[in-house]
Every structure is written in C-alpha cells, then in structure tokens.
Amino acid sequence: MAEGYEVLVCGAGPAGLAAAQAAASQGVRVGLVDAQARPGGQVWRQDLRFGSVRAARRAIAAATGAVQWLGATQIVAAERGELLAERAGGAVRLRYERLVLATGARELILPFPGWTLPGVTGAGGLQALVKQGWPIAGRRVVVAGTGPLLLAVAAGLRKHGARLLTILEQAPAMRVRRFACSLAASPGTALQAMRLRFGSLGIPYRCGEFVVAAQGDARLQSVSIRTPRGLRQLECDQLAVGYGLVPNVELAELLGCRLDRSGPHAAVATDARLRTSISGVYAAGEVRGVGGAAAASIEGRIAGLAACGQEAAAARLAGLQQRARRFAARVARSFALDPRLRALASPETIVCRCEDVPLGALAGFDDGRAAKLATRCGMGACQGRLCGDILAALGRYPQPAAAAPLFPVRLSTLSEPMADSLTPTSTRGN
Amino acid sequence: MTNFDLIVVGLGVLGAACADAATAAGLRVVAIERGGIGGGATAAAMGHLVAMDDDAAELALSSYSLRLWDEFADLPQAQFSRCGTLWVAREERELGIIEAKIARLESAGVAAFRVAADDLPRLEPALVAGLAGGMHVPADAVVYPPAIAQFLVTRAVSRGATLLQGRRVGALHAGGVALDDGSRLQGPTLLTTGCALGELLPRLALRARKGHLVITDRYPRTLRHQVLELGYAASAHGSDAASVAFNVQPRPTGQLLVGSSREFDSTSAAASLPMVRRMLARAIEFLPALRSLQVLRIWTGFRPTTADGRPYLGPVPERRDLWVAAGHEGLGVTTALGSARLLVDQLLGRTPAIDPTPFLPARAWQ
C-alpha cells in the first residue's frame, strides 16, 4: 500500500521547519520536503564553513528528528491529493491528508544595462553561493539594493574574506534612520539597529544610492552608481544586488489556492488560521507575503498546529503573528522602491534572460501572453519566473499563470508509472 | 463604414489566411477577433506542414496548400524549417502499406521514399534500434503558426482590411453580423472561429479534440526530422477513444516538441498527467534518449473536429452569404493557405484549384 503523510510540509525554511515540528509534536506522521539537499531554506542555509545560526540549528534539530525528511526532492505537479516530485533517483508520489505550503520567496532583481554580465548576482543570491563554497576571498564586492538583508549579506561575505567596497541602499537616509530608531521597540533587532546607525561593519553604507549600470568585457569589471550628488564609477569583481522578495506561489496556484493580487506580485491568500481557499491546505511564511524569518517561524507553528486540528493552540499565537507581520510591514514601507529603479532598463536591456528578449521588443503588446507568443519572452528554462517578476514590478504585465511542471523536470519523471512507496533519504537533516 | 465585401470572424491561422487571400483578391474585408490573433488552437499547434495521404480529399487540399507554404520559407518570423518527416514502423507488417502511400503521395506531387531498417540509424540516429523501416518525406517542414497568423493579418490590413481586435460577434443576422455592442456590420460573412463555431452556428457539428504537447529545453542536433509512427493516422482518424501516437518535432531552437494525444469529452484546458504519461511513454519507445531530457512546459490545445474529419470549406446551407472555413482537426496549419484560396474562389465564383465537394458544409448540415 502507498505511504503517505497526514501532514506534508512543502519547504524547509523557518516556516516549514516550525510547521513540521509543530505537527510532529501532535503525534501525526509528517513529511518535510524541500528541493535543497539540506533543510534551512534560504535565510537559514547552512554555511559550509560556519554552520548555521543557533535558531536554525534548533529548528532543524527539532523538526528533522521527528519527521520524514525528503531533501533534494523537487515538487513538479499535483494530482488528486498527491504531489508528484523528482529526485536524483527518479520520481516519487507524496500523498497527504493536509498540506502546509511554506515555499518561501525568491529575490527580485530589477534589470539595468549590463546586468547579465557574469559577476552580477542577487544579494541573497551571492550569500547563498558563498555559503556553498563560492570563491569570494579577496574579491571586491559591491552589495546593493534594499533592506536589512543587505547588511546580513555584507556581514556574511566579509566573514568569508570578501573585500566589501560599499553597501548601497536605495532608500533615502532619512527613512532608513527612522527605521533604525524604530527598531529599539523590537527586541532582538537591536544589533541590526546598531549596525544601521553606526555602520559598525566598517563598510561604507550609502543611502539613496543605487547601481544604474554594470560594465565589463566577459565579466563584471565596474558599476555606475547614482548618488544624490551625481553619478560615480566603482571597479569591482562582484555585484550582489537585490530589491526585495517575491513569494513562490506557484505550487499554491497549481493547487487552486486563491492568491492575493493586491500588490505587483501575488501572495497566497489565507484566513486568520492560515487556511488557504483549498480545504486541507495551509500556507505560512514568505509565500503569504514577505514577512521575515520571525513571522515565518510563528506562522509555521500556527499552520502546523492548525493542520492537526489544534485550533486553540494556533489561535494563541495570533497576537505574536500579527506583531511580527506589523514589523514586516514597517520594513516594507521603510524600504519601498524608488520609482527610478523601474526605469533603469533601456529598450536594449534584456528582460528575459533565458530567451534574450530586450525590453523594447515588448512594446506594443498589451497582453503578456501575446508578448510571449510573439517574442519568446517567458518561454525559457526559468518558466517565466524572472521576467514575469520583473515585468510585474515594472507594471507591464501580471505574472504568468503557474502550470505543471512547476520546475523543469526530467521527461522520465512524467512518463513513468509511479512507485507507490517512498524510500527515505535520511532522517537527519545533513 | 459598416458595409464590407467580406466579414471574417476569428483570426487563428485559418481566419488570417482567409483575410489575407480575400484582400489579395481585392475584397474590402473586416476581420474580427475577440482574443489574441493566433491565440487559440493556432498557438497550441505543432506547426507541422505535413503531407498525409490517408484521405484523398485531404491529400489534395494539403498538397495544394503545401506548395503555397513555400512562399514563407524565407520569412524570418515563420521560423520555417524544412526538416522533412520520417514515418517509422515498429513491425514488418506495417511496412506493407508504404508502397501505396508513396504512390498516393507521388500522384499528389509529394516526393516520398521508402527507408529500409538499415538506413534508419543513418537518417535519424536517436531512433531506437530494431524498427522495421519507414518512409521519408523530405519536403515537409515546420513553422511557427502564431507568427504566421500575425503576419497574414498585418498583410491584410496593409491592403486595406479593417481589424477589430478584442471585439466579439454577438450574433449573425440576415445581412451580416451584430457585434458585442449591438452595432451591425453588413456583408458576406465567413466563420473561421475554430472550435467556437457552435456558438454562432450550432447546426454545423464541431467537436473539440484535446491534445497535449510537451516541450524540452534546448538539445540541438538530437533530432533531424519530425518523426511519427506510421500508426499516427489511426490515432487521428480513429475512434472517439482517447489515443496517443508517437510524434516528435525538432524545433529550430533545438528544443524537442513531443506529441501527440487525442481525446474528446474534455473541456478543461488543464493538462492531464495520466494522458501526458501515456503520450510520453509512447514517445520513449521510439526515442529512448527523450527520457533524460528536461521538460520545460506542458500545454494543451483543442482541434476542431468534424464527423468525417474533413474541414468545412464553403457556403452554409439555407443561408445567403454565410460561409465557413473551420474543422481542420490536426491539419489546420498545413491546409490554412489552400483552404483560404478554396474559400475565396468559391466566394468569388471562380473555379477552385481542387474539387471543393468533399468539404462542403451541406454534407453535415443538421
């Protein structure tokens, strides 16, 4: 007979780990699935040299001891109460009674001339690469974009020996200072506040500045920076640039969950108990809207408890969750994007990197689908995620609809009859 | 202006070709499309320009149309690739029909060649070993239909056609059509609506036959020809039961486009994973290398299908000045250009290049 899970948690970041642990604590059979080889998601990605932060280690230990860990397992489709997933050894079916979607978010990188040069990465992107061995020691790095994430990235890169030239925060200094002052009200962020106010990292932290272009032959060699006082050039080896996060709603969308489309990027809509519009499916963390690791952990716990029928226990966390989300909203307001960032791309700037479609090629198409059919924008390997995020941020087209396969998948995964039982990878998270 | 020589309703590749042919004949045309040009079955289609000999009337229409397609061989957006078609047989007993097929194709002006089992690996190295043989049709080609539809509409407009995009025909009336806002257009009307024909003309039966397609990432030089199993026609013309057939196409990008499936009674455009499974399992039997390729996308389309499998091309009975060009099943792209000429010839009372009788809507009028 097929193995299944009473509660299946998709995504092993802070939200997923908390959900898995909460559900397991109720004695139900829990599966925790993630495309990454190790739990932690993005923000708690294990660093090769320095391990994980304490909160991550605790959450991983608490969750993976009691649940079935399904790492390096990519969910690609859904049919009738089952998820179809792919791993190195072949395809697997994951049956569930209840589902917690903790699929997190991806970085928003807005295009500018030269952004396709090797050496230009996301801010969180470079951090992820470096944590898994990317050679950064001695390399000159510019960290740019927006949000407290930039500081965490810079600090992490410096630990690995990078030469941090500067941090460029697009939000104006006044707003950043106000945000830093307000942090005193939120315990646990005091250190962050200090860094913001006193630049204790020893790296020049510039507000109201952003990269407008990158230059180089075969790779990045320099960037042009817009400052309040004009343009300046800076030679560098790596540009780590991120302008916020976009929820990974595709699995939820495929399952039929209603999405919240009030902003440029969709998020999964839920009620106060984190139930989506589909019975038995819950959502927690960044996929509901960017809220940070603290909110994600709390929501994961709520969803995990709710998925086990522990409504009262879940309800008791509502206050904590709301406070965490209010903080996240404050972050979002403080670091709202300068409109000029949406106008950095010239008509020649590629917006669809997979298919080399420049922004100018999309002129005259009112409809994303018509644009796609005519220009190939969105027909590439990333399945329209990157260009879709960008064009939505630029106010051109809404994000394209999600469809199976959710990620590129081996043809044999789609062609072979399913194995009924699942071979566990390991019960520990490493 | 509300009076036209021809009102074309629906701008998939058929409607676009008709609008283009009509304006080329000097007619004053208004072309109406409620969605995107070439956004329906045209966008889902494989774009295979293929000579199929299974039905004599369709072969006549196809070969006529295929000669007209040569005009687009150098149009960049057409992405015209003369890769040819390779039909393959698994069993010896399937080879028996090949001589007859070659003869029929030849008499329609399409060159076809028998391929011995030993020669298959040379022609198409990725094919599984042990196939019995096949047939090669070198002049067949692959195009990108949505861009063709757009090109044809643009050309029609440049000759003076009026384009009403995003507008819907609410009803037919004696002298023409009524639009969604109640306004009326007068003139002979041509319905090129594909599967939506029943909305305006329920007495001409048309069923939607769902198909699946799977496209891979780029693997250039993996496949040289569009390759199909000889049994494909059985799937296309066969019973109502759901069926799959081996049909894989090399796209100019280096991606492989994998079909094909057919089923009635599914109105959902969502892909059916069990059907995809069947289709891909069949494809792998012929091209084992497919197994390890990365699939980027799955989509579906609906083929407008008549009871006898031939399109409706001609006047609607009991009506004056109402015409149809719809119901092309899986040969819409192949026969678009020939269908348009055939239709316009009938409209103008000119002698068509081929016998229109097999396609007359009267045969199916209820």
Place this chain on the structure above:
Amino acid sequence: MNRGDEVRLEVDGVAISVPDGANVAAAVARATSAFRRGVGGDPRGPLCGIGVCFECRVRIDARAHQRACMVLARPGMQVQTRG
C-alpha cells in the same frame, strides 16, 4: 562536518578542488566566470543562487542543463560549461 575534506572534480577538463559540501557552482567559479552562453552568445553566470534563474546550467557527467547551484559537488564529476 569535515572542513578539511576536499572534493576533486573536473571542470572543462581542468582539475578543481572544492570543500566537501560545496555545490558545483563553487567548483565552476574556480575555473571560469562563464557557466553558459545566452541565446545571443554572451557569457552568463549564476544570478539567483537558489535554483530559480537557470543561468548556472552546466553539463554534469554528460547530462545537460543541470543547475550548478543545486547540485552538490561529488568526487570525479565531469562538468562542462559552454563558456
């Protein structure tokens, strides 16, 4: 975690060493900045680092289109870029 352990593999025929637990992207980065070529022929490298952008695709042990950032480096791997 054995920090001293190194994984030896080849990138475009060149021997590369990375720490145990590193991904293939870390190995490729030690050999070249161009993981692949865009449709127009320009060099590309990883962008998102988390498996979403597909700019880091390389050939690993004769299998094309593998995301280097999502695959752990294993001893003896043969990695080919199109840079």
